[in-house]
Amino acid sequence: xxxxxxxxxxxxxxxxxxxxxxxxxxxxxxxxxxxxxxxxxxxxxxxxxxxxxxxxxxxxxxxxxxxxxxxxxxxxxxxxxxxxxxxxxxxxxxxxxxxxxxxxxxxxxxxxxxxxxxxxxxxxxxxxxxxxxxxxxxxxxxxxxxxxxxxxxxxxxxxxxxxxxxxxxxxxxxxxxxxxxxxxxxxxxxxxxxxxxxxxxxxxxxxxxxxxxxxxxxxxxxxxxxxxxxxxxxxxxxxxxxxxxxxxxxxxxxxxxxxxxxxxxxxxxxxxxxxxxxxxxxxxxxxxxxxxxxxxxxxxxxxxxxxxxxxxxxxxxxxxxxx
Amino acid sequence: xxxxxxxxxxxxxxxxxxxxxxxxxxxxxxxxxxxxxxxxxxxxxxxxxxxxxxxxxxxxxxxxxxxxxxxxxxxxxxxxxxxxxxxxxxxxxxxxxxxxxxxxxxxxxxxxxxxxxxxxxxxxxxxxxxxxxxxxxxxxxxxxxxxxxxxxxxxxxxxxxxxxxxxxxxxxxxxxxxxxxxxxxxxxxxxxxxxxxxxxxxxxxxxxxxxxxxxxxxxxxxxxxxxxxxxxxxxxxxxxxxxxxxxxxxxxxxxxxxxxxxxxxx
Numbered sequence: 137x138x139x140x141x142x143x144x145x146x147x148x149x150x151x152x153x154x155x156x157x158x159x160x161x162x163x164x165x166x167x168x169x170x171x172x173x174x175x176x177x178x179x180x181x182x183x184x185x186x187x188x189x190x191x192x193x194x195x196x197x198x199x200x201x202x203x204x205x206x207x208x209x210x211x212x213x214x215x216x217x218x219x220x221x222x223x224x225x226x227x228x229x230x231x232x233x234x235x236x237x238x239x240x241x242x243x244x245x246x247x248x249x250x251x252x253x254x255x256x257x258x259x260x261x262x263x264x265x266x267x268x269x270x271x272x273x274x275x276x277x278x279x280x281x282x283x284x285x286x287x288x289x290x291x292x293x294x295x296x297x298x299x300x301x302x303x304x305x306x307x308x309x310x311x312x313x314x315x316x317x318x319x320x321x322x323x324x325x326x327x328x329x330x331x332x333x334x335x336x337x338x339x340x341x342x343x344x345x346x347x348x349x350x351x352x353x354x355x356x357x358x359x360x361x362x363x364x365x366x367x368x369x370x371x372x373x374x375x376x377x378x379x380x381x382x383x384x385x386x387x388x389x390x391x392x393x394x395x396x397x398x399x400x401x402x403x404x405x406x407x408x409x410x411x412x413x414x415x416x417x418x419x420x421x422x423x424x425x426x427x428x429x430x431x432x433x434x435x436x437x438x439x440x441x442x443x444x445x446x447x448x449x450x451x452x453x454x455x456x457x458x459x
Numbered sequence: 460x461x462x463x464x465x466x467x468x469x470x471x472x473x474x475x476x477x478x479x480x481x482x483x484x485x486x487x488x489x490x491x492x493x494x495x496x497x498x499x500x501x502x503x504x505x506x507x508x509x510x511x512x513x514x515x516x517x518x519x520x521x522x523x524x525x526x527x528x529x530x531x532x533x534x535x536x537x538x539x540x541x542x543x544x545x546x547x548x549x550x551x552x553x554x555x556x557x558x559x560x561x562x563x564x565x566x567x568x569x570x571x572x573x574x575x576x577x578x579x580x581x582x583x584x585x586x587x588x589x590x591x592x593x594x595x596x597x598x599x600x601x602x603x604x605x606x607x608x609x610x611x612x613x614x615x616x617x618x619x620x621x622x623x624x625x626x627x628x629x630x631x632x633x634x635x636x637x638x639x640x641x642x643x644x645x646x647x648x649x650x651x652x653x654x655x656x657x658x659x660x661x662x663x664x665x666x667x668x669x670x671x672x673x674x675x676x677x678x679x680x681x682x683x684x685x686x687x688x689x690x691x692x693x694x695x696x697x698x699x700x701x702x703x704x705x706x707x708x709x710x711x712x713x714x715x716x717x718x719x720x721x722x723x724x725x
Contacts, residue, residue, distance in 0.1 A: 430654075
């Protein structure tokens with residue numbers, strides 16, 4: 137392990153590409169940087185590759201997928217060189233993960249209390265009682281009143297929202313240095329959603345825990361994240377600090393995405409702006425810009441390869457035009 | 460407020476719905492009941508959109524299903540054009556069924572995966588015995604598929620071959636093919652990508668202008684409901700807590716619960 141060299145960066149990934157065994161490219165050249173204590177948001181639609189990026193950090197890529205990268209370091213640990221067993225225990229100890237499909241990540245035959253305490257007993261080397269006390273505290277922090285009943289239940293006895301909250305509590309058990317939250321609040325009611333998000337903020341402030349938040353909900357990302365990555369069809373379209381991104385969006389996709397979401401500010405007689413067409417099938421390779429088929433500014437040049445354009449050190453986008 | 464309350468197409472009066480949570484034995488007397496709807500009254504006029512918001516478990520879907528005749532109520536009354544639905548004769552009930560259609564949240568889940576799109580869209584025509592010949596059915600299906608913005612060749616595909624947005628268009632086509640007066644949209648755009656969501660919302664608005672349809676728009680997304688609705692109903696724990704125009708409810712909420720709901724939306 138080489139902790140000294142890159143100690144200041146939490147995540148340093150260069151040109152991550154994920155391919156299937158038959159050679160289809162699902163994610164192309166994603167570069168991800170994260171500082172300690174930062175809250176980074178990844179926003180994109182379904183099949184844009186945002187979950188896959190997270191899963192590659194967690195070493196949880198589905199079978200048959202293969203990743204390549206120029207550089208892949210997480211908290212100084214080099215995934216390209218390190219022994220897989222070591223990577224696994226490192227992830228278990230340092231990273232809390234809140235999966236998207238919460239039902240599938242809980243064992244149906246094991247009571248919640250045993251699942252939630254397991255990792256803590258293993259890594260923090262604490263007793264089971266200690267672990268359960270901590271679990272009860274966390275579970276009530278995510279808004280569950282009857283903690284005893286919950287801890288003694290099986291996952292199938294709980295609703296989707298409750299299972300999601302169990303996962304959130306579980307991710308926080310080991311006092312992780314980083315949380316990866318993949319659509320953490322998708323199954324929750326808006327009032328609970330707010331509560332959970334605020335809990336993340338508190339954890340972030342009190343323990344300097346970094347949060348990588350993945351969501352399709354631009355409103356949530358805007359409220360919560362300091363820096364935002366906009367991904368589309370497996371590529372980063374734009375990256376900027378929050379205010380910069382919303383005040384000065386450069387990529388046509390980002391511009392459209394901001395306008396397309398009905399918020400309470402919209403005038404009712406105003407027609408919603410729509411993005412024509414559908415999210416592209418990533419299995420079909422596209423030449424040039426991936427957004428060109430839905431882009432209102434499309435010109436011939438869009439069929440050629442696009443380079444990242446830098447506006448300042450925190451803001452870049454992938455488009456031929458300066459709009 | 461109400462344009463003319465006697466003109467309501469669909470009207471519910473003091474609806475109560477209890478679900479049995481626990482029984483003594485498998486077919487024994489109920490031990491524990493859950494009241495999903497508690498004394499709810501509702502009405503919708505021609506060409507109007509009524510938004511129903513609330514958290515999960517607030518009874519908004521139950522209300523939709525009862526108004527659409529998919530679920531029986533424990534007490535109360537539902538009227539379609541001032542006739543009580545469970546007291547109708549067969550013909551009248553048929554007419555009610557034709558004129559009140561549904562669009563559900565999960566478009567793929569609401570379609571038979573072994574049916575081609577052609578058959579999915581044609582189903583209401585067949586079950587409601589509206590068309591006499593196969594040619595008539597076919598031409599209506601093709602016509603409707605085009606109206607909702609799908610390619611003509613998609614009628615020979617299966618639901619699994621279409622994207623979520625396309626499937627939702629199929630669901631809209633299926634609801635529209637009988638030219639209903641009311642469509643109950645239960646979280647109709649919640650499962651869609653945001654870039655596709657706007658297309659579907661615009662389509663629903665266009666179709667409303669064209670055919671003068673009334674929508675009951677059930678959603679947890681306050682932004683979407685505000686945009687779509689003339690009138691809003693806020694539900695909590697099976698009761699209506701607040702009603703009013705979209706502006707009254709979302710910008711000047713009176714009830715604590717509504718305030719909480721609006722504040723927590725991003």
